[in-house]
Amino acid sequence: MLTMPTALIAEDEELLAAHLRQELAALWPELRIVATAPHGTAAVELALQHQPDLCFLDIRMPGQTGLEAAEQLAEDWPEGRPLPLLVFVTAYDQYALQAFERAAVDYVLKPVQRERLAQTVQRLQQALAQRQGAQGPAQDAVLAQLRALLGSPAAGQAPAAATLRHLQVGVGSGILMLPLDEVLYLEAADKYLRVQTADKDYLVRVSLRELLPQLDPQRFWQIHRGTIVQVDAIHRLSRDDNGKLTLHLRQRPETLGVSRMYAHLFKAL
Known part of the structure; x- marks a missing residue:
């Protein structure tokens, strides 16, 4: 009916x-x-x-x-x-x-x-x-x-720019040129992005939507509307009873949830 x-x-x-x-x-x-x-x-x-x-x-x-x-x-x-x-x-x-x-x-x-x-x-x-x-x-x-x-x-996305190799991060009165190879993941935080490396985190005043087109799509995957992860930083995936995916990282203890919008990235794994 x-x-x-x-x-x-x-x-x-x-x-x-x-x-x-x-x-x-x-x-x-x-x-x-x-x-x-x-x-x-x-x-x-x-x-x-x-x-x-x-x-x-x-x-x-x-x-x-x-x-x-x-x-x-x-x-x-x-x-x-x-x-x-x-x-x-x-x-x-x-x-x-x-x-x-x-x-x-x-x-x-x-x-x-x-x-x-x-x-x-x-x-x-x-x-x-x-x-x-x-x-x-x-x-x-x-x-x-x-x-x-x-x-x-x-x-609404900005046109794709040249692929970035470094992020400019403000540290005190200077600027750190942070190689993207060291970035494990990025998370949206209000008007900033939190940039996480193996042992430090930084805040960058740029939106995820602005930065994403400048990242190498083979190396950096969006897994949530507010999260981008470096593929090489992923150690393993787990799936709960509802089918929700969680990423476990190689060099960090925290886990990252994968939304249903981006779960298709891991279907072949």
Whole structure:
């Protein structure tokens, strides 16, 4: 027996949120809007609380963008529950639209037009019907779409720069040229990155999203939205009863969790 589908709308402009809600009610009367969020942080909190089937995410919101909210949802979503299908709501931006199309992620333009939204509704209805009894593949598809979108420069990443060999780290009144060979992992810490070597840690005023395109992707892997690890620093992996991966390092006692967004990196191991 099919249950009524549920949705969350994340939009910081009240009039646009109300308009989208009204249009969805006309096109899809069975759809139940369980929450409306005014910004990205609230979108994550409300989505985790209500666990809707669909999320309509404004791509540009205060605090967290729609893309950042989607990434956090993918990482924090309860095990055993299918991830929500995602629709991004955006103003016209040629490069963003190209990124959405390459990632096969659905989107609607502001102001929302009923004819275009009707196409999205039809796709969503088909996707919900197809994933009944096929939770695993459907979840894998959502994760693959998000990974493709996050990996696209048009989706907000800086263009790839020359591969770094050193990090410039402020130490007292000087600057240490830290070879990347010595870096075991990097963790986001507010506006900084914590850089961990075998015996020391440093703070660098740069965001993970800015630094990641400059790192050698064969040597440094993102394993969480806030963590990058040097592959050679990994000693072994363990998996718990829910399938969650944990990395054990060669030269450090702490362990690092791998989010479901990046667990595919280790499937061949």
